[in-house]
Amino acid sequence: xxxxxxxxxxxxxxxxxxxxxxxxxxxxxxxxxxxxxxxxxxxxxxxxxxxxxxxxxxxxxxxxxxxxxxxxxxxxxxxxxxxxxxxxxxxxxxxxxxxxxxxxxxxxxxxxxxxxxxxxxxxxxxxxxxxxxxxxxxxxxxxxxxxxxxxxxxxxxxxxxxxxxxxxxxxxxxxxxxxxxxxxxxxxxxxxxxxxxxxxxxxxxxxxxxxxxxxxxxxxxxxxxxxxxxxxxxxxxxxxxxxxxxxxxxxxxxxxxxxxxxxxxxxxxxxxxxxxxxxxxxxxxxxxxxxxxxxxxxxxxxxxxxxxxxxxxxxxxxxxxxxxxxxxxxxxxxxxxxxxxxxxxxxxxxxxxxxxxxxxxxxxxxxxxxxxxxxxxxxxxxxxxxxxxxxxxxxxxxxxxxxxxxxxxxxxxxxxxxxxxxxxxxxxxxxxxxxxxxxxxxxxxxxxxxxxxxxxxxxxxxxxxxxxxxxxxxxxxxxxxxxxxxxxxxxxxxxxxxxxxxxxxxxxxxxxxxxxxxxxxxxxxxxxxxxxxxxxxxxxxxxxxxxxxxxxxxxxxxxxxxxxxxxxxxxxxxxx
Ligand SMILES: [Zn+2]
Numbered sequence: 001x002x003x004x005x006x007x008x009x010x011x012x013x014x015x016x017x018x019x020x021x022x023x024x025x026x027x028x029x030x031x032x033x034x035x036x037x038x039x040x041x042x043x044x045x046x047x048x049x050x051x052x053x054x055x056x057x058x059x060x061x062x063x064x065x066x067x068x069x070x071x072x073x074x075x076x077x078x079x080x081x082x083x084x085x086x087x088x089x090x091x092x093x094x095x096x097x098x099x100x101x102x103x104x105x106x107x108x109x110x111x112x113x114x115x116x117x118x119x120x121x122x123x124x125x126x127x128x129x130x131x132x133x134x135x136x137x138x139x140x141x142x143x144x145x146x147x148x149x150x151x152x153x154x155x156x157x158x159x160x161x162x163x164x165x166x167x168x169x170x171x172x173x174x175x176x177x178x179x180x181x182x183x184x185x186x187x188x189x190x191x192x193x194x195x196x197x198x199x200x201x202x203x204x205x206x207x208x209x210x211x212x213x214x215x216x217x218x219x220x221x222x223x224x225x226x227x228x229x230x231x232x233x234x235x236x237x238x239x240x241x242x243x244x245x246x247x248x249x250x251x252x253x254x255x256x257x258x259x260x261x262x263x264x265x266x267x268x269x270x271x272x273x274x275x276x277x278x279x280x281x282x283x284x285x286x287x288x289x290x291x292x293x294x295x296x297x298x299x300x301x302x303x304x305x306x307x308x309x310x311x312x313x314x315x316x317x318x319x320x321x322x323x324x325x326x327x328x329x330x331x332x333x334x335x336x337x338x339x340x341x342x343x344x345x346x347x348x349x350x351x352x353x354x355x356x357x358x359x360x361x362x363x364x365x366x367x368x369x370x371x372x373x374x375x376x377x378x379x380x381x382x383x384x385x386x387x388x389x390x391x392x393x394x395x396x397x398x399x400x401x402x403x404x405x406x407x408x409x410x411x412x413x414x415x416x417x418x419x420x421x422x423x424x425x426x427x428x429x430x431x432x433x434x435x436x437x438x439x440x441x442x443x444x445x446x447x448x449x450x451x452x453x454x455x456x457x458x459x460x461x462x463x464x465x466x467x468x469x470x471x472x473x474x475x476x477x478x479x480x481x482x483x484x485x486x487x488x489x490x491x492x493x494x495x496x497x498x499x500x501x502x503x504x505x506x507x508x509x510x511x512x513x514x515x516x517x518x519x520x521x522x523x524x525x526x527x528x529x530x531x532x533x534x535x536x537x538x539x540x541x542x543x544x545x546x547x548x549x550x551x552x553x554x555x556x557x558x559x560x561x562x563x564x565x566x567x568x569x570x571x572x573x574x575x576x
Contacts, residue, residue, distance in 0.1 A: 003069060004039030004288075005295040008263055011042040011241065013075060013125075014275040016049040019061060027064055030279050035068075038272060038287050042071040044123050047115040049077035050095065058118055074119030076111055078128045083107045090134045098132040099157050100140045109161040116166035116173045123240075124162070126180035126206055129189035130154065147314075150190030158192075158199045176240055178204035181219060183227060184350070187314035194313045197235050204271070205231045207242035207262045215248045221512055222326030222498055224258045228265035229304055230311065230334035241269025246283045253513035253568050255283040256290055260570060263294045264500045264508055266304050297537050297572050302504030306333030307486050309346040310354075317349030318376040321464065324471050327512075328479055329492050329522075331501040340364055344486060349376040362388050366455030372486055375424050375463045390459050391452040393428035399466070400425055400446050402439035405478045409436060409551045415475045422466040426450060437481045439463070449482055460485055472496075484551065489558075494522030497565050506536060506574040511565035524561045530575035533561035537572060 002009040012034060014022075022030070034040045043065055047053055062072045079095040080086065085103035097104045115122050130137075130150055141149040158177070166173045177200045179191060186193065197203070207224035210217075224244065232239035242262035249255040262270055270291070278284050309322040311334050325346075326332045332346070338360050339345050345364070351357050358381060365371050375395060378385065382394050401420035407413025423439055425446045435447035448463040462482060465471060476495050483491040492499050497511040497520065511520055524533055526544075533542040544559040559575075 002041045004041055005291060007295050007298045008267060008291075009041040009071075009241075009269045010038050010291065011044065011269045011271045012038070012040060012275050012278065013243070013271055013273045014043050014045045014061070015075070015077070016046040016051055016053045018274065018276040019046060019053045019057060020051065022057075022061060024060070024064070027061060030275065031065070031068060033279050034275075036288070037285050038278070039291070040068075040070050042073065042269065043275075044073050044075040044271070045119075046075040046077065047118065048111045049125070050079050050081035052111075052114075055118065062118070072119070073121035073123065074115045075123050075125060076115055077125040078108060080104060087134070087136070090132065092132050094127055096127050096130055096132070098134055098137060099130055099153050099161075100132070100134070100136040105157075105161055108157075109165050112162045112166045113169045116170040120170065120172045121174045121176065122166060123176040123178055123204060126178050128177060129180075129191055131189050147187050151187065151192045151195070154190035154192055155195045155199075158196055163199050174201040176200060176202045176204050178243060179206065179231065181206035181208055181223060181227060182217065183230065183311070184316035184319040193234060197238075202238045202240045203231050203235045204240045204269075205242055206244075207258055207267075208244040208247070208273075209258055210248040211250055211254065220320050220323035220327050221257055221261065221514075222323040222332075223320065224261035225265045225498070225500065226323050226326060226332060226334050228262055228267045229306075230336065232266070233334065234313070234336040239267070241271050242267040243271035243273055245273040246277060246281055249283065251513065252283045252286060256286060257512060259287060259291065260294060260510065261498075263291065263298065264304070264510075264570075266298075266301075294570065297508070297570065300504070300536075301506055301572070302502040304333070304500065305503045306331035306501055307344055307346055308333050308335050308339035308342045309348065310335060310338055310351045312336055312351065312354045315350040315353030317352065318374060318464065318468075319350070321348050321374065321376075321468055322346060324468055325486075326498055328471060328474075328495050329497050329499045330483060330486055331499045331507070340369075342369070344370045344372070344488065346486060347371060347373045347377050349374065349380060351377065352380055358384055358388060362390060362454075365390060365457035365459050368456035370458050370460065370485070372460040372462050375426065375461060378461055379424075390454050391428075391433060391450075391461065393426055393433055393447075393450055393452070393461055396425045396427050398425040399423065400439060400444065401441055402448070403441045404439070404445070405448070405475055406438040406440070406445065407436070407477055407481050408434075408438060409481075409553060411550060413477065415477055417475055419473060421470040421473055423448060423463050424466075426461060426463055436485065437478055439478075448478070449485065451485075489527035490525065492522055492524050494520055494565070496520050497522065504574075506572050508570055508572045509563070509565060510570045511567045513567040517567055519567070520565045522563050522565055524563060524573065525558050526575055527556065527558055528575055530559050532576050533563075534574050534576050535571055536574055541576070
């Protein structure tokens with residue numbers, strides 16, 4: 001267990017190039033810095049990344065750290081430096097390996113064996129993929145497509161070049177495959193978690209989100225939470241931790257938020273990449289203090305949970321959309337198995353990677369589930385859904401620039417907004433299905449959230465704007481309609497924050513340090529018999545007031561507590 005924290009371990013990655021140049025004096029000094037500002041529990045010490053590290057150097061570092069009470073495991077990055085005998089002239093991103101090249105295969109096997117001779121636990125950094133399309137790979141691929149070829153290739157590599165040889169040298173060796181933060185593209189590059197979960201002992205996940213607007217991956221901040229949950233669900237508790245770095249963060253808060261969300265997702269280890277770039281880095285100076293607060297706040301939380309979004313392995317489409325809902329305060333939980341037992345579920349275009357999805361959806365709704373599908377999902381299967389009888393609604397291909405929102409269940413629920421957001425036109429039979437939220441301009445509108453009933457359940461269609469991140473511009477009243485459908489009777493009204501919920505009934509609210517950079521008033525709603533909202537850490541009790549809401553032309557009573565969220569501050573609450 002951690003010597004510093006109760007809910008997670010703090011871990012630093014020490015790459016080969018740093019290991020190769022660390023002297024005893026520098027090691028002493030660096031360690032003191034990390035211990036002071038992060039509280040160092042564990043280090044993954046790399047034996048190979050473009051270059052080898054001699055065993056005596058590894059032993060020196062390992063012995064020094066272990067003497068300080070720091071746990072030490074091994075690491076490998078599968079990139080090629082000067083592999084003797086390997087074919088040259090290949091065009092591969094990031095110098096990843098060609099696993100059709102016998103010299104490279106032999107070399108990586110030796111590296112795995114070498115590492116297993118020193119360490120009982122080994123992690124592979126997320127360059128463990130292949131995009132090689134050299135002549136040899138084209139020949140080996142034959143009639144298969146690249147996805148199929150790479151999938152079979154990397155299964156073989158995992159079994160016969162990495163895990164098999166390592167365990168032969170060291171039967172105690174535990175092998176961890178770390179996946180990158182680009183889940184939607186794993187299958188294109190030979191990442192096969194469905195096979196690798198049977199071969200490797202554990203997994204790990206990249207949670208670096210950096211600057212969402214300006215970096216090439218444009219990742220929502222919520223990814224740092226969601227991917228940990230996804231991998232932990234998929235590998236059934238065998239996700240070892242989340243891994244983030246300080247690059248392209250450009251502010252300390254942006255850097256720290258990656259760690260916060262990784263911890264909120266209950267990652268067992270918080271991996272700080274990497275040793276050399278953390279030393280004397282102002283971003284990390286607040287880390288230890290913040291982690292202590294999170295550790296204290298997280299004490300006694302149940303298991304993280306949320307609205308299940310079904311993302312089968314090897315799926316893509318409407319990428320990151322569920323994370324954008326996470327940025328609006330929807331507590332999302334990503335799963336790779338169809339969540340047939342959940343009372344509600346959310347499906348994007350990615351769910352269509354499951355070839356049996358329509359049959360599962362039909363049964364789910366018929367048996368009483370509430371399913372929300374996106375217009376992106378609908379667009380692909382509207383004829384089939386009509387034939388099945390789940391909905392007659394169709395996308396016409398026309399677009400609306402929405403400047404007016406109408407919450408139909410609320411007699412005065414009209415909102416005008418100057419900035420238009422472009423939505424697809426959703427045509428449906430009036431009173432055959434019912435629109436809970438309309439969006440329009442001039443004398444026209446279309447449904448933005450439509451409900452059909454089927455069997456004992458309901459199917460909802462959520463309209464997604466042409467530009468996904470325009471979701472952030474929706475008025476909060478419009479977002480609230482969707483929250484009531486997806487989260488049920490308990491929701492937090494407002495935008496610009498995330499809500500993380502746990503099965504003990506508590507939840508964490510966090511407002512990001514991003515524009516508009518100001519406090520935000522939110523209101524916490526429940527239909528439980530509650531009187532006050534407890535701030536679990538401070539013990540402060542926020543009184544709730546009774547409010548009458550109209551929904552579906554029915555009158556409901558809710559308890560509502562008002563809160564002010566400050567950017568960069570996290571709090572955990574529970575109704576009492
Ligand atoms: Zn190749």
